[in-house]
Amino acid sequence: MKRPLACFCIFFILMVWLGLRMAGPPDDPYDEYEGETISLYGTVEKKEIKSDSEAVYLKNVSITDSSGFSGETTQIIQFDKGIICYLPKESSPLMGASVIVTGRITGFRTATNPGQFDLKKYYLCNGYGASMKQCSWAQTDGKINLLKEQLWKIRCRLGDSLSSVLEENDAGVLRAMILGDKSELAEDIKSLYGMNGIAHILAISGLHISMIGAGLYRSLRRLTVPVIVSALISGSLMIAYAQMTGAGTSTIRAVTMFVIMVTADMCRRSYDLPTALAVSALMTVTGNPYELMLSGFWMSYLAVTGVAVFGKAVSNGEDKSLDGGHERKNKIIQKVRDAFVSGICVTAFTMPVTALSYYEIPVYSVLINLIVIPLMIIVLLFGVISMLIGLVCVPVGMITAIPCHFILVLYAYICNISSELPLSHYICGAPKNWQIAICYVLFVIIILFGKKIKAGFKFAIIVASVVILLIKIPHDFRLTVLDVGQGDCICLDSPGFVCMIDGGSSSEKDIFTYRISPFLKHEGISRIDMWFVTHPDGDHISGLVEMLMTDDMGGIAISSIVLPDAKGAAEDCAEIIALADKQGIPVVFFSAGDEAYVGMSQNDMHILCLHPVAGYDTDDINSYSQVLEISCGEFEGIFTGDATAESEKKILEQIKNTDLGSKMKNPADGIDVLKAGHHGSSTSSTDEWLKFVRPKKVIISCGKNNPYGHPHREVLDRLEWMGCDILRTDEMGAVVIGEDNDSL
Incomplete structure (x- = not known):
């Protein structure tokens, strides 16, 4: 067996991972406090x-x-x-x-x-x-701990030096790159790098260790310093550097592999990178088994595996000869080709974890990294030099930091250009376990039989594995009422059509960034066909406004925004209308009786507006909330926003006196789901209304321990008396209801 130690390490890690998968995450001992x-x-x-x-x-x-x-x-x-x-x-x-x-x-x-x-x-x-x-x-x-305290003070002093010789944004990036300190890193830069697949440059990794540790070790050896002394000095320095910078997973991996490398040299043994990588992973898992439940561990180790193992197997047997007599030119072309192949291998090998963690893939990241990674050496070199010079002479440090500034400007420019290109991001959604398994089985086949497989066929296997991984698996109709704290946000997803109802919160900040956008990307949704705004209260629109104020709207498109056709609604919704116009999104108004059939199957989604009537005049914004009946296949639900008792009474009058009732699916049989009005407030959900709709399930969207006391006890009593199944976002988080095989 080749590399028995590496095989043992991998087997042990997989056994620990399987055990943790069955046991789940650790318990929180502080819950009761x-x-x-x-x-x-x-x-x-x-x-x-x-x-x-x-x-x-x-x-x-x-x-x-x-x-x-x-x-x-x-x-x-x-x-x-x-x-x-x-x-x-x-x-x-x-x-x-x-x-x-x-x-x-x-x-x-x-x-x-x-x-x-x-x-x-x-x-x-x-x-x-x-x-x-x-x-x-x-x-x-x-x-x-005197050593730790001194390292902490050195880190702070070096961080201050970087801040003194660089502009604010540049200093934030260099502090993250060199010292692992992200406290000054601007959120927009962090997001820009992440969206374009170069966030790895903000982590302490093998490049730092190679430049600092390996450079020091080789310099000491050239100065004829004994190998044992060289190994001890450089190894100790790298361990101290890892401690100083926070000892992240990538740092621990790189330092452990470096120590193994110098130890092998000291013992006059050959250094085997795959074995060192496996031993490093085993040591990390032994120190904290729960690292296996974090994406950072897998991204770090799989990236190196993608270069050292998978990349080598892909390149093995490839004809690398180049025609022509220009040897220097051919060498440059060869290096570019090798870098491109290596980039493809790393991207492909880490793509399952990327898709499972972020639900989207930066399409041009391989090309961007062809420029970014080589320039990283210059950034780090001049960054370290400027940082050290800044300790004694700030003006000179500012001069030596100039190359860092221009390269970081170039990084930002490339990322911004990439973001504006078509298909810059592919929202793939969370892949299924079987998709990930097939992907890695195909990769392992290349690793094991790389010498016997032709180059063209290897790349065909890689493409096939990526397609299998990223293909979106269709599902039947699905309703999700998100937990946004004290607010409303509802998604109805059917084959070929997605609509949203509201998206806001009064208790949570940045809900588009941290709740709505991750949810949509997790579901593989890149376009909202219709986004209904029941009324313009902040707890129903704050997330939508946040989205519309973002230049690229988080990579998610909106085909149309639908507002209530009530008197004064256009003025009340002026901010949304202006933002939608800036983004080129059409705004339409719905009133009672308006309907739409949308979708791609025989069970198309049917949307019917029950309220307000056109030009509805009221001083209470809640009273003109859009009330929608939405049906798809066997599902029928009514979504009420913050509709009041007055709104419910008006709907019942319209059904009685107009043809509105005839447009509804089948109100006599009762509905599957009712989204309770106004977060379960006593100002909604009257006896008359509940007796008419007769819901099987009632969903109440409200915040935990909210100051309004929602849902009110009298509403809960009414629902319990009617035998409704009550589902509350403050108690169970997001409520997901799906239709499978024609049953709800």
Whole structure:
């Protein structure tokens, strides 16, 4: 067997991964203390600079009594997870110090919508279960970790040096690249790099270790320094560098592989990169098995595997000869070709994790990285030089930093141009497990039998695997009421047609960025055919406004926005109309009796407006909320926005006195789903209305512990009396109802 050690490491890691898949993420030991003000005892593990505070990470945490500030502490309960305390800048405890902190326990937010980032799972897997903000602290003894504290001070000093020799945005990027400090990194730059597939340059990785560690080691060897001394000096420096920069997964991987490399040289043994990679992964998993549940681990190790193993198998046996007598020119062409093939291999090999984590693929990332990666060496080199010079002479440091500025400007220019190109991003949605499995099975075939497979056929296999991975699997009708806190956001997705109803919240900020957009991309939705705005209250439109104010609208298109045709609605919705006009989106008005048949199958979606009547005049914005009956196949639902008792009464009158009732699907049989009006307020959902619609399920969209007391007890009593199945977003997160095989 070739590489038995690597095979053992891979087998062990896969067994641990399977075990974790069955066991699930770790439990949160702080759940029962959520919202309580308590005192905790812990040891300072690390610190990070934030925009307005310092984050202090405590490990070995236990509950103490309040006497700890004046006397000895009494440990009561030992927690297996640490806690993050946010303290004022320049007033945090020293590294390794034992401290008592007092503050309010705040749990991390868990994902309550499909596609939403699970912050709680992320921190639990990294060993931290909760946070404390605006807390007080006191040190219990004089013990500190002098090495960690000195490295922390060096990091802060070097960061200040970069800020003094570079412009603000450039300094933020270089601080992230060189020091792993993202506190000054502008969100728009971070987003721009991420959207174009070059966010990897913001992480400490093998390139840094190669330039600093390997460069130092080779320099010492050229100076005839003994191999053992060279290895110890360079290895120790890299371990200290990893500790100083936060010891991220990519940093640990790179440093571990570097230490294995110099150790092999010291022992006069050959260095095998795949084996070193596998051993590094095993050491990481042994230190924290839950790393296997985080995408960062897989992205880091699969990227290197894509170059060192998969890329080698793809290139193996390829005819690399070039015709012509221009040797220098041919070598340049060869290097460009090799870089392009390597880029394709890395992109393909990490694509399943990219699709599973971000639900979209930057199409031009391979071409962009052909320019970005070679220039990274120059950025890092001049960045380090400028940082060191800035410690003693800022003006000279500013001059040596000029190349960094122009290259970063070039990066931004390339990314902006790429974003404006057609198909710059492909929203693929979350791939199924079987798609990922087939993709990697095909990749493993290339790795195992690369020598026997012709080059053209290898690339055909890669293309086939990517197509299998990215193809969108069609599904039947699906209704999702997102958890947006105190607000409304509803998606109805059927084959060939997608419509949204509202999208706002009064309790959560940036809900398009963190909830609506991730959900749509998770579902593989890149176009909204009709976006209905029931009325222009902030808790129904804030996310839509946020989307319309974004230049590219997050890569998601809207075909039309539908507003209620009530008196004064155009003036009330002036902001939406203006933003829609700027984005080139048509705005239409719906009134009672207006309807649309849309879709691509015999079970087309039927949308019927029940309220308001054209020109409806009222002083209450809630009263002119659009009320829509939407049916698709066997499904029938009514969506009411913030419609009031007055609105419900008006609808019943219209059904009785006009032909509106005849346009409805089958009201006599009752409906499948009713979205309760006004978040379950007592101003809606009257007895007469509920007796008419007779819903089987009632969905209430409201925020947890909201200040309005929604849903009101009397509404819940009415629904329970009628035997309705009540589904609440504040209790269960997003509500998803699907139609499968003609049954709801």
